Amino acid sequence: MLDFLVFAxxxxxxxxxxxxxxxxxxxxxxxxxxxxxxxxxxGAYGPAISAAHGGSISAGLALGLAMAxxxxxxxxxxxxxxxxxxxxxxxxxASEIFRLLMVNVTPIAGGQDGTAVARVSNPLAAxGLALGLxxxxxxxxxxxxxxxxxxxxxxxxxxDLLVATLGRNPFRVQALxxxxxxxxAALAGALYAHVVGFVAPSSFxxxxxxxxxxxxxxxxxxxLLGAVVGxxxxxxxxxxxxxxxxxxxxxxxxxxxxxxxxxxxxxxLVFLLRREGLVPExxxxxxxxxx
Amino acid sequence: MLQILLNSIVYASEIxxxxxxxxxxxSVVRFANFAHIQxxxxxxxxxxxxxxxxxxxxxxxxxxxxxxxLVAIIVERLVFHPLRGLRPEAKMIASWGVxxxxxxxxxxxxxxxxxVFDVETDTYLLGDAVITSLDxxxxxxxxxxxxxxxxxxxxxxxxxGLRALADNRDLAxxxxxxxxRLTALMWFLAGAFAALGGTLFALETRLQPDMDLQIxxxxxxxxxxxxxxxxxxxxxxxxxxxxxxxxxxxxxxGAVLSSRxxxxxxxxxxxxxxxxxxxxxxxxxxxxxxxxxx
Amino acid sequence: xxxxxxxTVAFAGVRALDAVSLEARPGRILGLIGxxxxxxxxLLNVVAxxxxxxxxxxxxxxxxxxAGRPEEVAxxxxxxxxxxxxxxxxxxxxxxxxxxxxxxxxxNLLTLLFRPGASRRSERALxxxxxxxLARLGLIHLADHAAGGLSGGQQKLLSMGMALMSxxxxxxxxxxxxxxxxxxxxxxxxxxxSLAAEGRTVLLIEHNMEMIADVCDDVVVLxxxxxxxxGSPVDIRRNAQVMRSYLGETA
Numbered sequence: 001m002l003d004f005l006v007f008a009x010x011x012x013x014x015x016x017x018x019x020x021x022x023x024x025x026x027x028x029x030x031x032x033x034x035x036x037x038x039x040x041x042x043g044a045y046g047p048a049i050s051a052a053h054g055g056s057i058s059a060g061l062a063l064g065l066a067m068a069x070x071x072x073x074x075x076x077x078x079x080x081x082x083x084x085x086x087x088x089x090x091x092x093x094a095s096e097i098f099r100l101l102m103v104n105v106t107p108i109a110g111g112q113d114g115t116a117v118a119r120v121s122n123p124l125a126a127x128g129l130a131l132g133l134x135x136x137x138x139x140x141x142x143x144x145x146x147x148x149x150x151x152x153x154x155x156x157x158x159x160d161l162l163v164a165t166l167g168r169n170p171f172r173v174q175a176l177x178x179x180x181x182x183x184x185a186a187l188a189g190a191l192y193a194h195v196v197g198f199v200a201p202s203s204f205x206x207x208x209x210x211x212x213x214x215x216x217x218x219x220x221x222x223x224l225l226g227a228v229v230g231x232x233x234x235x236x237x238x239x240x241x242x243x244x245x246x247x248x249x250x251x252x253x254x255x256x257x258x259x260x261x262x263x264x265x266x267x268x269l270v271f272l273l274r275r276e277g278l279v280p281e282x283x284x285x286x287x288x289x290x291x
Numbered sequence: 292m293l294q295i296l297l298n299s300i301v302y303a304s305e306i307x308x309x310x311x312x313x314x315x316x317x318s319v320v321r322f323a324n325f326a327h328i329q330x331x332x333x334x335x336x337x338x339x340x341x342x343x344x345x346x347x348x349x350x351x352x353x354x355x356x357x358x359x360x361l362v363a364i365i366v367e368r369l370v371f372h373p374l375r376g377l378r379p380e381a382k383m384i385a386s387w388g389v390x391x392x393x394x395x396x397x398x399x400x401x402x403x404x405x406x407v408f409d410v411e412t413d414t415y416l417l418g419d420a421v422i423t424s425l426d427x428x429x430x431x432x433x434x435x436x437x438x439x440x441x442x443x444x445x446x447x448x449x450x451x452g453l454r455a456l457a458d459n460r461d462l463a464x465x466x467x468x469x470x471x472r473l474t475a476l477m478w479f480l481a482g483a484f485a486a487l488g489g490t491l492f493a494l495e496t497r498l499q500p501d502m503d504l505q506i507x508x509x510x511x512x513x514x515x516x517x518x519x520x521x522x523x524x525x526x527x528x529x530x531x532x533x534x535x536x537x538x539x540x541x542x543x544x545g546a547v548l549s550s551r552x553x554x555x556x557x558x559x560x561x562x563x564x565x566x567x568x569x570x571x572x573x574x575x576x577x578x579x580x581x582x583x584x585x
Numbered sequence: 586x587x588x589x590x591x592x593t594v595a596f597a598g599v600r601a602l603d604a605v606s607l608e609a610r611p612g613r614i615l616g617l618i619g620x621x622x623x624x625x626x627x628l629l630n631v632v633a634x635x636x637x638x639x640x641x642x643x644x645x646x647x648x649x650x651x652a653g654r655p656e657e658v659a660x661x662x663x664x665x666x667x668x669x670x671x672x673x674x675x676x677x678x679x680x681x682x683x684x685x686x687x688x689x690x691x692x693n694l695l696t697l698l699f700r701p702g703a704s705r706r707s708e709r710a711l712x713x714x715x716x717x718x719l720a721r722l723g724l725i726h727l728a729d730h731a732a733g734g735l736s737g738g739q740q741k742l743l744s745m746g747m748a749l750m751s752x753x754x755x756x757x758x759x760x761x762x763x764x765x766x767x768x769x770x771x772x773x774x775x776x777x778x779s780l781a782a783e784g785r786t787v788l789l790i791e792h793n794m795e796m797i798a799d800v801c802d803d804v805v806v807l808x809x810x811x812x813x814x815x816g817s818p819v820d821i822r823r824n825a826q827v828m829r830s831y832l833g834e835t836a
Contacts, residue, residue, distance in 0.1 A: 032380045034387075078573045084380050085323045085519065089511055090572055093565035096508060100565075104558045140698075147704065148683075148691030155673040155684050162671040165633070167659035167687040167751060176694060206504070210387050217384065253403050257500075261395025267388030268370055271381065 006123045010195060012228075012235045013130035017137050017188035019215045019227035021181040024141060027222035027281070028150060029177045030157035032088040035075065035095030036212050039182035041204035042067040043189025045102065048109040048199035051117045060117075061190050068186035071098075072178040080171050095209060102201040114200025117193045126195045133191055134228070137184050141224050144180070153177060207260060214263045217270050220277025229279050237262055294420040295541040296534075301426045303533035304433035305495060308488030309506060310513040310525035311440065312481040318457035318520040319477050322379040325386045326366060327485055328503045328510065329393035334359040334486020335493035335502065336401055339408065348410075352490050356483035363482025364475050390503075398500040405499035429491045436487060437526065440480075444522075453477055457520070508561050509536070512568035532567055539563045586610050587755055587786050592631055592641035594624075594810075601627045603810040604641065609803075611754070614777060614787040616801035616818070618794075623807040625790045626668065629757050632788065633665045634658030645755060660687070664748035665757035668790075670740040674733030678724060678743060681732045682715040685750025718746045723772060738765035745776065755786045762793040774800050798822070 018040050025031040046064020050056065055063075075094045079087045102109060109115045120126040144150050152173060156163045160170040193199050211234060219230020238259060245255035270277060309331045316324050334355045341351035370389055374382055412425040444450035455462070456473050492506060513532045517524025540557045587609040594602040602624045609615040617625050630636040632643050637653030644650065651657045659665075672681050689711065690696045691704035719725040722742045727735060732743065741761055748756060758777075762770045770793065777800050780787055791797050797804060798818045806814040806827050814824045821827055 030380075032383065078569075082572060085383060086515060086572055088380070088383060089323070089515055090569055093508065093512075093569050097562055097565050097569075100559070100562045104556060104562075143697060144694070147697050148689045148708065149694060149697055151676070151680055151684060152692050154676055155681075158673045158675065159671050161635075161655070162673070164656040165659055165665060165667075165671070166684060166747070167656055168692070169656045180694070206507075207391075210391060213384060213387065254399055257395040257398040257403075259395075261392050261399070264388045264391025264393075264395065268385055268392065271374055271377070271385045271388070272370070275377075275381075 003123060006127050008235065008239060010123070010127045010130045012232050013127075013134040014188050014192050014195070015212070015215070015235065016134055016228040016231040018185050018212050019219065019231045020134075020137055020141055020224065021185035021188070022212055022216050023221060023224060023227045024144070024177055024181040024184070027216065027226075028145065028157065029153045029174060030084070031076075031079070031174060031178070032084045033091045034088040034206075034209060035091035035093070036185070037204045037206075037209040038075070038091070038095035038098055039068045039072060039185035040189040040192070040208075041095070041098060041102075042071055042182075043186030044193040044199045044204070045109060045189075046186070047117045047190055047193045048115045052109045052115045057118055057194075060193075064186050064190045065183055068182040068189075069179050072182035073175055076171075076175055076178045079174060092206065092209075095204070096206065099201050099204055102204075109199065112201065114198055114202075116198055119197030120194050126191075129191055130195070133187060137187075138224060138228070140180075140184075145224060149173075149176075210267075211260075211263055214267045216277075217267055218277055220279040220281060222281030223277070223279045226277050226279035226281075230277065233278070234263065234266075237266070293418055295537045297417070297420050297422050297426070298541070299530070299533040299537040301422075301429055301495065302537065303529045304430045305488060305492040306506075306509050306513050306533060307526045307529035308433055308436055308484055308491060309510045310488075310517075310529050311437070311522050312484035312488070313510065313514045314517070314520060314522045314525040315477060315484070316481045317514075318522070319453070319474060320371065320375075320382075321520075322382040322386070323511075323514075323519060324371075324481075325383065325507075326389035326393060327481065328507050329390050329397070330359050330363055330482050330485035331489030331492065331506055331510075332397055332500065332502050333362065333393065333489070334482075335489035335498050336397060337486060338490040339406060339493070339498055342408065352487060355490060356486045359486035360479035360482040363478040363485075367475065367478045394500065394503060401500070403500055405497040405501075407497055408494050410494060425494060429495060432487070432491065436484065440484075440522070443480075449473070449476065505561075508568075509533075509564040512564040515568050516571045532564055535567050536560050536563045586646060587632065587788065588644045588647070589628070589632065590642050590644070592628070592638045592643065594627055594631060594636060594638050600810050602631070602638070605807070605810070605812055606641075607805050607812065607815070609755075609786045609788050611786045612781055612784050613802040614781050614789055614800050616797045616804040617788060617790045617807065618792070618797060618804060618821075619807035619813075622809075624810040625807055626759060628807070629665065629759055629788070629790055632658075633663060633757055659751075662751075662753050663755045663757065664751055664753035666741070666744040666748055666759055666761065668759045668763065670737075670744040672732045672740060672743060672747075674731065676732055677729050678732050678735065679712070679715050679719065679728040681743060682718055682746055682750060683711050685747035686711055686714070687751045715750065718750060722746050722776070738769040741765055742769065742772070742776075745773070749780075753785065756780060756788070758787065758789045760790055760792065762791060762796050770796060 018036065021039065022033060022036045025033050043064040046062070046067060047057065047060030050060030050063055075091055078090060082090070103112050105111065120129065152163065152168065156170055156173055163170045163173065215230035215234040216227055218233055219228065220226030241255055241259040241262065245252060313324065313327050316327065337355035337358050338351045341354045342348070346354070366389055370385060371382065374385055410425055412423040414421060414423050444454060452473050453476070456470060493502065496505070509532060513528035514525050515528070516531055517526070517528030540555045540560060543552050543554060589605060589607045591604045591606055592602055593600065593604055605628060607615070617628065619625055627636065631638050634650055634653065634655040634657065642649045645661055645663070650661060673684065690707045697704050716725060716728065719728055724739060724742060727739065732740070735743065745758065745761065761773050765773070774796060777787065777789070789801065801818055804816060804818050804821045805812055806821060814821055814827050
C-alpha cells in the first residue's frame, strides 16, 4: 500500500509540472496549446534516443531539453498570423506528427515498441526528485506570475495589439513563455522516463493532452496551485477507476474508456458549473504594491 | 497514376462529407467543434446497428443521420448553448470534453473490437486501376449529399436564413430570422452529415472506436486548408489533402532518385495530412488573424 | 517633429489615403477632422505603424519609422489610444497604468531571476508614478477596480494615462471625446493642453468641434482620403469646401 502511495504521489508531482507548464502558456498568456503532451514527450524521448544509441543519461537529458526549446519556438512561429483556434490545430498537429514519427520510424527509439531507459531504482528517490522538481517549478512559476512579466503576459492574454502599442514585441513574450513552459514539461518528461524506465509512443497521445487540460481547467487556469490541485483530482479519479475495475471485475479496456469519459464529463461540468475551477485565479498583486 | 487519382477521389469523398459538417457549424457558432469527429463515429455505429436489424443501407444510413442530428441538437442544448457567451477557445476546450465523453461512451457500449460492414461489391478495371462498386457508391452518395446541401443553402428560405445567420447573427435576428431554431437546424444538418461521412468511412475501412483518431487529423486538415467557415473550402481542402496524401504514398520515389523502388510507407498518411495543414496555415495570407481583442 | 509625406494606402482598389501629407510640431496640437470614412483612422494607423503605406513615408525628427511594426514605432516614442479603448479588462486600473511604462526590468526573465532587487525597486517607483498619473486624471479612487468595470469615459482617460506613462514625445489620440460626458470632456481638454505645454507633439482625431476649436493649434481636414483644407480652427470654420463636405455627410 505504501509503495503504491509513493508511486501515486510521484506521478501527481510529475503531471502537476506538466499542468503548470500549460498554465503558464494558457492561464497566464492565453496560448491554447492542444499539443501539450509534445514537450513532455520530447523530454522523455531525449533519454530514450540516447539510451537507444548508447548515449549517457546527461546526454539524454540535454537532448530532451534542446528538442523542447527548439520545438516550442517552431510550433509557436505561426502564432502571430493565426487566430487561436487555428494555432491550437497546429499545436495538435505537431504533437501528432511527433508521435507518428516515433511510431513509424523504428530506428529512432524502437518505434511502436519503445525503448528501455535507466530506471531510478529507489521509489523514495524518485519521489524526492519529483517533489523537488515540482517545488522548483512552482517557485519559478510564482516568481513569474507575480512579476511585471506576469502582468504583461496577462495583458497579452487579452489583447496582443495593445501589447505592441505599448512598445513590446508580443511574439517575443510568447516565445519566452513557450520556451520556459516547454522546458518545464520536458524536465517532467525526462523524470517520467527515468521513473517508469520505459518510453513508448502510446504514452504520448492526444488523450494525454486532454487529461492535462482537464486537470488544468478543473483546478483553475491562471492560478498556480490550481494546476496541482486539478492534477491531484484527476490522478485520484484515475486511480479510483482502476480500483473499481479490479474490484468489480469489469474488463480493463472498458474501464480505461470510462475513465476517459469521466474526464470528458468533468471538463464539461467545470465549464458549466464553475468556470474558474476549484482554485480561482487570485487578483494579482505585484510585489511592491503590498501583501 | 490513375489508381492514385481514383483512390484520392474516394478518400476525399469520405473526408469531405465530415469536413463540411464542421465548416457548417463553424460558420454559425464560430468555434471548432472537436466533438464532431465523434458524431461521425457514432453515425457509423448507428448505421451498423440499423443494418443489424435487417434494414437496407439507404434506410439504415438515413436513420443514423437523423439520430446523430438529434444527438447534435441535444449536445448543443446541454453544453454549447449555456456556454455561448464564452470565448471560442473555451468552447473548443469544452468540445473536447464532449468528445472524450462520447468516445468512451461508444467504446463502452459497442466494445473495442473492429467490425466490418457486410457489403457485396463488384470490382471493375479501368485500364490498370481497380475500383469497386462500393467506391462508386461512396462517391455518388457524396456528390448527391453536396448537391442537396447546395440546393438547401441557396434555393430555400431556410438556407438563406442559415447563410444570413452565418454572416451576422444579430442582424439576422433583427430581420425576423429565429437564431435559436436555425442554429438547432444547423446542428442537425452537421450531425447528419457527420453520420453520413462516418458511415462512408467505416464502409471503406472498418468500424471501430479508434476511427476517431484516423478521421480527426485528415478532417481538420481539410477544413483548415479550405478555411474553417467555408463549406466549399472544406470540399476543396478534402480534395487537395487526399491528393497530396495519395500521391505521397503512391509515387515510387525510389525509382525517381535511384534504381530501386521505394514508397513512402502508408502509415505516414496522417503525418502528411498534418504536415499539409501546418504548411498551409503557416503560409496563408494574414487575413486569418483575429486582430487582438478576443 | 512628426512628418507625413505623400502617404497612399489602397484597400482592394479603393484609395483610403491618397498622397496625404502633414506635419505636426512639438508643443502644438494638430486636429484631424473629416466625415466618416475619410481616412482619419487609417492615417492614424499608418503613423502608429499598424498599417504599412503603399507609398510615402512617415518620419519622426527626419528619421523614417519602420512601417507595419507597431511595437518598433512605439519604441521610437509614439504612443496612441484607440477609438474603442484597448485595456486589459481583467486587470485592475493601476495594473493597466503600470503596463504603460516601457523598459521595465521586471519584464526581463533573467533580471527577474538573478537581480530581484532591481525589479522590486523599479516596481516601487512605478507604483508611485502610476498613482500620480491616476490622481492627475481623477481616477485614483478606482485604482484597484477591474478596468473592465469603468465607464467608457473613464476607460478613455485611463488609456490616455497609459499612453503617457512611457513619457512619449508623440501622442496619437483617436476620438477621445466620443461618447464621453461633457464633464469628462472638459477634463480631457485641460489634460490635452497640459500635454502640449509639456512640449509633446499631439495628433488628435475628433468629431467634437468644440474640442477641436478649444484645443487645436492646427487643423487638417480629410475627405475621401485627400486633404481638402489646412489651417487654424478659425480658418477651417470659415472654409466653404469643408462645410460642403460635412453637409454632404449629414445629408
